[in-house]
Amino acid sequence: MIVEINGNPLDVELLGDDPQAPLLIAHHGAPGLGSKREPLAAFGHLADIFRVLVFDARGSGKSGDTPPFTHEQWVADIDALREWAGAERFVMAGGSYGGFLSMEYAIAHPDRLLALVLRDTAPDQGHDELALANARASARVEIDDEKLMRIMEGRVRDNDDFRDCWAEILPLYDFDFDPATLPERIASVDYHYATHNYAFSVNRHAYDVKPGLPGVSCPTLVTVGRADWITPVECSETIAELIPDSELVIFEKSGHSPPLEEPELFQSVVRRFLTERVLTAGR
Incomplete structure (x- = not known):
């Protein structure tokens, strides 16, 4: 409701x-x-x-x-x-x-x-530094560092960019990762890039x-x-x-x-x- x-x-x-x-x-x-x-x-x-x-x-x-x-x-x-x-x-x-x-x-x-x-x-x-090191050291996926930093620093450009950056780091979250689940998980999200950007570029610093x-x-x-x-x-x-x-x-x-x-x-x-x-x- x-x-x-x-x-x-x-x-x-x-x-x-x-x-x-x-x-x-x-x-x-x-x-x-x-x-x-x-x-x-x-x-x-x-x-x-x-x-x-x-x-x-x-x-x-x-x-x-x-x-x-x-x-x-x-x-x-x-x-x-x-x-x-x-x-x-x-x-x-x-x-x-x-x-x-x-x-x-x-x-x-x-x-x-x-x-x-x-x-x-x-x-x-x-x-934060440990999280970034964990992402970069992952053997599961080769991370695009520019996308990683855009999403972690709250600099995504629009909802399409937000979706792309999210897809980049999503494989890091699971203990046992199943690549077949990625398309549905990415498609199921309502993306609000302005909310994310404010939270990660402003709120997190304080x-x-x-x-x-x-x-x-x-x-x-x-x-x-x-x-x-x-x-x-x-x-x-x-x-x-x-x-x-x-x-x-x-x-x-x-x-x-x-x-x-x-x-x-x-x-x-x-x-x-x-x-x-x-x-x-x-x-």
Whole structure:
């Protein structure tokens, strides 16, 4: 459904039949590329015990493109969705860039969260050089360095160029890569190059949540794939070290997306964590 949030239409889906169940809001990654399909695959299985809200963020998917595309605006949109869903407190979940925004929300609104679930994300941009080195060293594909830098620095020229640059680096993301899946994966994306460019050329330069993480007081699950090239394991280790009540789980046969590459294990880990730290703890 389309919901007007802070002056911009958002494509929202709310799963779960129990109106008394706690709310979980899941934020996708890759601004300008991502959509609610990613968090739906990761957290939709929890709709039997939570109300699960997934959405295309401002400037992504089927949602509107009203600027600004700042972290402050995206965090405000999350809080407005919480209010729309009628929850005082909720579980925040986010993967990759959605993890950036989940941590930003936890720092800005610490009393709102029952728990925090993070997937393949980072607390700052200190990993950029390692990510670029991983891309250039890949034996899977010979990367066009000019396209790599355009997408990583937020300098894509238009949506067609965005699609070409995305196709260039997409093979890096999987633990087990199947080239036959590439055409469908590239074609399935709604491209919003202006959103991506702002996020990667402006937002990321100022992004550093490390000083605020020790103040995150809710239980936090930090997950990451062992072979994640773009937000390597070291990033998640830093997050887990800084958040006092945190648990780190590394998925040994995953790249950047354990929910897709080790789905049964990922679902089991997340369900166990939320049952123990939210559902059982609240009784």
